[in-house]
Amino acid sequence: MSHSSNDSADYIVVSPFMRILNHSLAGITESRRIAVRINKQTMDVDYEPTNLWFKRAATTVLFGITIATFLYRRKRLERVGGLVSLTGASRPIMSGIAWTTGIAAVLNSRPITPESPE
16 A cells, blocks of 8 residues: 555656646647646656537637637727727737637637657
């Protein structure tokens, strides 16, 4: 029993949050597999295949943020009669958010084929 606990001390474990984030943005990073833990001495890495459900969900959320931001920006412009000077700093900030999330969504939507088990 003490041998297995000693084995776990030899590894650096990737946090669950980082693993989910890596699965979610696998299209951007083009990752077919995600690191789970790393051996401290040998630097060997244990991987798991990319979870495409997380990737697809993240892509949908990114596209949703893009669309919602464009619609909100348009609504704010309509509210002030199209006078850009009255919208303040929100218009360029909203444009930046929309473009950033839109580009990230397009990049993340690229197809990733999971690695076959070896």
